[in-house]
Amino acid sequence: MGLHFLVATEPPKIVPELTCTTGKGGHYRGTIAVTKSGKSCQSWTSQTPHKHNRTPENFPCKGLVENYCRNPDDEKATWCYTTDPETRWEYCNVPNCRYQPAAEDCMHCTGEDYRGKISITESGHTCQRWDSQKPHQHDYVLSILPEMNLEENYCRNPDGQPRPWCYTTDPSKRWEFCSIPRCTTEPPKIVPELTCTTGKGRHYRGTIAVTNSGKSCQSWTSQTPHKHSRIPGNYPSEGLVENYCRNPDDEKALWCYTTEPETRWEYCNVPNCRNQPAAEDCMTCRGEDYRGKISITESGHTCQRWDSQTPHKHDYVLSM
Template sequence: MTIPYTILTTVGSVIAVFNMLIFSAAFELKQNTFSVEKDKRIISNNNSSTSKIFYNYSALECAVECVNEEKCHAASYDKSVLTCQLCLNTSEFFSYALETTSGWNVLRKVGKNNIKELKTPIEADCYLDESWNYNGHVNYTHSGRTCQMWNLQSPHSHSFTSEQMSDFHSNYCRDPSHTLTPWCYTIDEHYSWEFCSITKCDTCQQVENIPVGLTVKYNMSYGLLGALYSCKSFTANESTDHCPSSICQSDGTWSDFSISCGVDDCYNNSSTYRGKVSCSALGTTCRRWDSVSTHDLPSDPADHPTNYCRDPKGEGRPYCYKGANDWEWEYCHVTKC
């Protein structure tokens, strides 16, 4: 059967409009206009006049509907049965009651009058579904390096093409390789590529109560979000075994961490670091050096039966081996003095 060209054109236009709405929602998210509250559902709203329900919707499509509905201040989304319920309000002020319901999320639209109620997201940019569908405008890595344009082959060459990427003529963080975190090549010739600090929208919130004397920064890598703690100052005390990395867990809470602020807990030269960090930056417990088949053992034999981060290869940062394979290693979070 031959489908008339006019129908094909109409279908194509609908798809194009839908894609524009998706991009619009991504832009709205970039502007920090949504907050996601996990395992919550709206059960009442004293300003609500009506509601709309949509079935077989993704979370992103639900957000799109709310973006394009002027009176929508929030939506309840059931990810188990793909149901979206918009909460429409006649007042600019948004008040409602929530109940704890597993599987539901509240997508809350931030207005100028209720923005103070919200916890601060870790980044203004986020993605609702998969990292490779991220369409925001962040163009720098987690370390602050500017991204290289995707259509350039310098300073770093690559094999990605315009057929694979719709915004090939930009330097926005993307995930064309499906590594679970948006990333980019950098304009720094010494750093080929790095991940960008872009999280999933329903991930952990910023740490609210940072212990006195500590600072925290966030790192996104291979789909894992870490809160990395550092000491503001160091004492004359000896270093103690610690792991200063806290990881965002599936329930939206942060894992435990430990920290030491002794004289050896920072470094000027990574090859001479003598502190006792014993986990990678992603919180993975390091392997003992004498359990790894490698020629790059620490120069001090006393380190061989330990799992403390060291830099025997001269990488410029302390690292350690992890996992079952002898080739698996990762940098550790250790502060420079």
């Protein structure tokens, strides 16, 4: 028999499938690393708890990196060894490209208006139905939040998270974010409120940057003194600029993190549009003749009563 040599050419190129599979999933190169029943995958380079020969060296073109679900040996679907000593391997719950969401099944901003039908989390867990209390009990039900469209087991964002999520059917994994593609179209326009708020203040884009108690607001791009996830990258449509009071996560009113290490956050004192002064409540010249009823400063501080000497002592009293 003649000698056989490895040919020093590149292997055939594949088009990696990153979010879904076609056929048996041999081209899948995504990052789902959990089986259909919710077990974590064992790393392909590990021999614990299960010894095997599906290693990157033996299958050099099969994308056996980390512990991601793969199909190196032409099984009927993507799979992995598990970290459960009692379960050697299982198939994975990777979506099939034929059943991928339509182009319009996408999200704007933080996905609070998302009404699509994706029902698998970013690591491959199947979502628990919103009308079920098993395996996880919760209060996010359609009867309490009818406007959030909590149907079936579809990913939703009912509570101001950075993106849609769901409870999972894995008893050991209560909830997880979903991988919802971002829409390529422009998000719905809002009419920014610059001097006052309506409702919970989601549309406020003014410049008040002080809390109810007078504390200065921390910049949304800063992690000092308080670390947080309410950053412009996570809430791209919520106007998180400078340190201005905002409501990115559907709190009951506008708020901000404070610059005081002992106080993480507080609500802000932004006037409500329903209680705004009438058109005639205005000033001429320097306002020395102003007799209106505005009692909040330009940065949101509540005015001290003129007949009070607390917290500031002064001589500007009615009797003088």
